[in-house]
Amino acid sequence: MLSLFKKSRIRGGVHAEEHKAETATLPIASNFPLPKKLYIPLQQHVGKPAEPVIKVGEKVLKGQLLAHSQGLISAPVHAPSSGVILDVNDYPAPHPTALPIRTIVLETDGKEEWMAVHPVDDPFQLTPEDISLRVGAAGIVGLGGATFPTAVKLNMGRENHIDTLIINGAECEPYLSCDDRLMQERAEMIIDGVRLMLYGMETESAVVAIEDNKPQAFLAMQAAAESFAQINVIQIPTRYPMGWDRQLIRFVTGKEVPVGCRSSEIGVTIHNVGTAFAVHNAIRHGQPLLSRVITVAGGAVQRPTNIEVPFGTLISELFSFCGVNTENIARIIMGGPMMGDSLPHSGLPTVKATSGILALTQSELKNTEEQPCIRCAGCVSVCPAGLRPLDMANNIRINQLDTAVDLGLKDCISCGCCSYICPSNIPLVQYFKYASGEIVARQQAQHKSEQTKRLIDARNARMERIAQQQREDELARIAAKAERERLKAEQEALV
Amino acid sequence: MIAHIKPSSGAHVGANISVSRIMRQVMLALLPATAFGLFCFGWPAINLFVITVLSAVVFEALCVRLRGRGVKPAIMDGSAVLTGWLLAMTLPPWAPWWIGVVGSGLAIILGKQVYGGLGQNLFNPAMLARVALLISFPIEMTTWANVSPLFFSHSPGWVESWHITFSGLENSDATTGATTLGFIKTEFSQNHLLPDILKDYSGFLNFIGWTRGSLGETSTLLLGLGGLWLIRQKIIQWQIPVSLLLTVALLAGVFHVMDNQHYVSPLLYLNSGAMMCVAFFIATDYVTSPNTPAGQLVFGAGCGLLIFVIRTWGAYPEGAGFAVLLMNSATPLIDHYIRPRIYGRDRKGKPLEIPKS
Numbered sequence: 009m010l011s012l013f014k015k016s017r018i019r020g021g022v023h024a025e026e027h028k029a030e031t032a033t034l035p036i037a038s039n040f041p042l043p044k045k046l047y048i049p050l051q052q053h054v055g056k057p058a059e060p061v062i063k064v065g066e067k068v069l070k071g072q073l074l075a076h077s078q079g080l081i082s083a084p085v086h087a088p089s090s091g092v093i094l095d096v097n098d099y100p101a102p103h104p105t106a107l108p109i110r111t112i113v114l115e116t117d118g119k120e121e122w123m124a125v126h127p128v129d130d131p132f133q134l135t136p137e138d139i140s141l142r143v144g145a146a147g148i149v150g151l152g153g154a155t156f157p158t159a160v161k162l163n164m165g166r167e168n169h170i171d172t173l174i175i176n177g178a179e180c181e182p183y184l185s186c187d188d189r190l191m192q193e194r195a196e197m198i199i200d201g202v203r204l205m206l207y208g209m210e211t212e213s214a215v216v217a218i219e220d221n222k223p224q225a226f227l228a229m230q231a232a233a234e235s236f237a238q239i240n241v242i243q244i245p246t247r248y249p250m251g252w253d254r255q256l257i258r259f260v261t262g263k264e265v266p267v268g269c270r271s272s273e274i275g276v277t278i279h280n281v282g283t284a285f286a287v288h289n290a291i292r293h294g295q296p297l298l299s300r301v302i303t304v305a306g307g308a309v310q311r312p313t314n315i316e317v318p319f320g321t322l323i324s325e326l327f328s329f330c331g332v333n334t335e336n337i338a339r340i341i342m343g344g345p346m347m348g349d350s351l352p353h354s355g356l357p358t359v360k361a362t363s364g365i366l367a368l369t370q371s372e373l374k375n376t377e378e379q380p381c382i383r384c385a386g387c388v389s390v391c392p393a394g395l396r397p398l399d400m401a402n403n404i405r406i407n408q409l410d411t412a413v414d415l416g417l418k419d420c421i422s423c424g425c426c427s428y429i430c431p432s433n434i435p436l437v438q439y440f441k442y443a444s445g446e447i448v449a450r451q452q453a454q455h456k457s458e459q460t461k462r463l464i465d466a467r468n469a470r471m472e473r474i475a476q477q478q479r480e481d482e483l484a485r486i487a488a489k490a491e492r493e494r495l496k497a498e499q500e501a502l503v
Numbered sequence: 504m505i506a507h508i509k510p511s512s513g514a515h516v517g518a519n520i521s522v523s524r525i526m527r528q529v530m531l532a533l534l535p536a537t538a539f540g541l542f543c544f545g546w547p548a549i550n551l552f553v554i555t556v557l558s559a560v561v562f563e564a565l566c567v568r569l570r571g572r573g574v575k576p577a578i579m580d581g582s583a584v585l586t587g588w589l590l591a592m593t594l595p596p597w598a599p600w601w602i603g604v605v606g607s608g609l610a611i612i613l614g615k616q617v618y619g620g621l622g623q624n625l626f627n628p629a630m631l632a633r634v635a636l637l638i639s640f641p642i643e644m645t646t647w648a649n650v651s652p653l654f655f656s657h658s659p660g661w662v663e664s665w666h667i668t669f670s671g672l673e674n675s676d677a678t679t680g681a682t683t684l685g686f687i688k689t690e691f692s693q694n695h696l697l698p699d700i701l702k703d704y705s706g707f708l709n710f711i712g713w714t715r716g717s718l719g720e721t722s723t724l725l726l727g728l729g730g731l732w733l734i735r736q737k738i739i740q741w742q743i744p745v746s747l748l749l750t751v752a753l754l755a756g757v758f759h760v761m762d763n764q765h766y767v768s769p770l771l772y773l774n775s776g777a778m779m780c781v782a783f784f785i786a787t788d789y790v791t792s793p794n795t796p797a798g799q800l801v802f803g804a805g806c807g808l809l810i811f812v813i814r815t816w817g818a819y820p821e822g823a824g825f826a827v828l829l830m831n832s833a834t835p836l837i838d839h840y841i842r843p844r845i846y847g848r849d850r851k852g853k854p855l856e857i858p859k860s
């Protein structure tokens with residue numbers, strides 16, 4: 009009965025073909041060869057890019073700070089291996105446009121020489137603030153894909169008196185199994201990370217939520233959490249996008265996060281399992297975030313698997329390790345197939361946000377022949393945000409962006425469910441992203457023209473003031489002249 | 504490195520579903536009832552069916568051509584075939600050839616293409632055509648052939664059927680009659696009472712479809728099963744059929760209890776292929792029905808109410824088409840007022856309050 013009740017807490021969503029078995033059954037590969045060069049972007053997180061502290065030609069040790077964080081919301085970047093800095097310059101980013109961003113190029117020496125690390129024997133002797141500081145210094149960001157600096161979230165948690173920490177082990181995207189493997193193989197360390205987060209946020213209890221298509225991971229995590237009463241490991245239904253934080257929050261706590269609020273404002277914070285593992289590493293072993301587990305899968309991959317990869321590794325190196333037949337690739341995707349971005353080529357680095365790299369063949373891709381909308385309402389029923397994608401798309405098509413916003417465009421989370429289900433192959437999410445971008449551009453343009461207008465107004469006012477001044481000066485001059493003449497006349501009269 | 508591929512976001516994979524697949528599934532669901540209807544009414548019905556569907560496809564091709572769009576994809580999506588098919592099912596089985604052609608023309612051109620093609624129309628094309636035919640050609644549209652199955656000795660043969668289709672019926676009294684609802688209506692006008700009128704009515708024959716009626720709309724059983732299968736296949740949602748049938752049953756029930764001499768029992772209403780066809784196949788048309796579950800419930804209930812009113816007191820006993828068209832015109836209104844609640848907002852679209860704890 010309870011489960012029935014809880015089912016109604018899930019809205020929309022789809023059940024996509026999983027394709028997880030190929031990689032979820034294999035251990036995380038440990039024999040991935042260290043790349044000769046690593047391309048480490050300075051912005052791998054939400055917020056300001058990090059600022060380099062090293063010089064070209066400098067020799068660095070593994071774990072050494074390469075760039076420090078700038079501003080309140082930012083994260084530092086560390087050397088994933090030992091070697092020499094070759095360059096600090098603009099290189100293509102792992103983004104659909106592959107536009108260049110500032111990147112550090114590190115030539116590895118193969119020695120994997122660690123800097124001096126400072127493990128903490130009993131982290132529960134540290135202050136909670138100290139935990140956040142260390143997590144921030146280790147460059148940890150949300151590894152579920154949001155890449156929001158974790159330390160900032162821990163601080164917000166402390167300030168807002170969080171009563172539930174939710175650990176997201178849903179991994180609802182098809183193909184991906186990196187969190188699944190991590191939970192199967194490193195459950196104890198993840199649970200330790202959860203305890204540290206609870207301590208750092210001064211929160212009482214945590215719920216680890218795992219989709220019920222990962223029974224092995226669930227058992228491992230349950231066993232690891234057994235002796236900690238404050239950590240509850242639960243199974244949740246398998247349904248994309250179960251891992252959307254707000255869907256998960258509603259499912260676990262029954263609370264809905266109001267639009268425009270952070271979940272911490274209603275007393276809930278959510279972190280990913282990979283992040284918990286990184287916290288464990290940073291606090292217990294003093295190691296910054298240098299690598300992550302990445303799923304390499306897709307029809308064009310001969311040996312799909314999960315690999316622990318140092319940041320900055322080029323995708324092409326992952327492909328040669330996993331035996332990717334480049335002839336067969338129809339699309340390269342970073343992330344999962346529902347929300348991930350397609351990449352133009354494989355010469356791009358992996359970053360903190362990279363949960364998976366997929367090399368999909370044509371037959372796996374959704375047909376792109378767009379047909380007219382038949383108003384089947386499929387998109388309406390799958391939208392987890394409660395939007396009506398067809399109406400938004402219709403308005404965007406006729407350039408009625410304001411109406412689209414009224415219909416809820418800004419509440420769209422780009423989950424891809426609507427595009428997935430659409431029988432007419434309408435790229436709805438692409439429409440929405442285009443419209444959102446266009447709205448921002450228009451606002452900027454308007455802002456700019458307002459600014460220009462302000463400048464012109466200011467100039468006109470200034471000119472007006474000057475003219476006024478001149479008029480007054482003139483009047484004063486005339487008056488003075490009259491005065492002088494009057495005085496002169498008076499003097500003459502006196503003489 | 505791999506050559507640049509058009510950057511795209513959003514779902515890269517898709518559900519195994521397409522417009523043509525949906526249309527094919529609907530046709531599959533219609534197939535048993537249609538086949539049974541064609542069997543019951545023999546060669547003239549087959550002629551009419553083929554003519555109607557073919558002309559729908561031809562009209563669609565012409566219109567798409569005129570618009571300067573690709574003809575093949577438009578035909579391949581199957582929507583024109585389905586429109587023709589649905590229209591044919593609702594025609595009197597022995598109607599002359601031109602009824603099919605004119606009907607298809609009305610459905611495709613006036614019902615769909617003038618609005619801008621697939622997905623744009625306000626009214627259900629098949630219903631629009633049927634209602635227009637009914638008003639313009641009342642005789643042809645209410646001449647119901649007796650059941651005269653294929654290969655039975657008294658049924659028209661292949662050659663004779665061409666005669667019926669192309670030159671019309673001679674001596675129609677011997678081979679045609681009224682439908683149950685039409686019969687009740689005429690009898691009422693002669694002040695007969697129900698128990699008397701219905702003494703020859705067989706619930707069972709109506710259930711399987713061995714009765715006079717539209718070409719493919721006689722069998723409650725086969726259309727009902729087809730509809731349930733469509734719900735199971737998730738092609739249609741349950742809301743419209745359930746609310747429509749429930750409303751009809753409820754209204755009929757109330758009036759029947761109050762006066763069973765003049766108001767037929769709800770069972771007789773529900774045990775009708777035409778009712779099943781409207782509930783499962785016509786009212787559920789995606790394009791012309793609301794797109795939220797709550798809106799669909801309202802729409803179904805509205806259809807049910809209007810069907811009951813028109814059938815009970817209106818001039819056209821087979822007037823379900825009017826009901827659907829009326830509700831079609833209300834669809835934009837329903838969709839405007841009944842919207843899903845957006846996550847994190849209340850029904851009015853304001854952000855939720857932060858709960859105080």
Ligand code: SF4
Nearest residue numbers: 391420421423424426
């Ligand atoms: S991408 Fe946006 S509109 Fe589409 S289903 Fe997800 S939230 Fe709804």
Ligand code: SF4
Nearest residue numbers: 381382384385387430
């Ligand atoms: S899923 Fe596609 S075809 Fe169906 S209503 Fe939405 S946009 Fe239209």
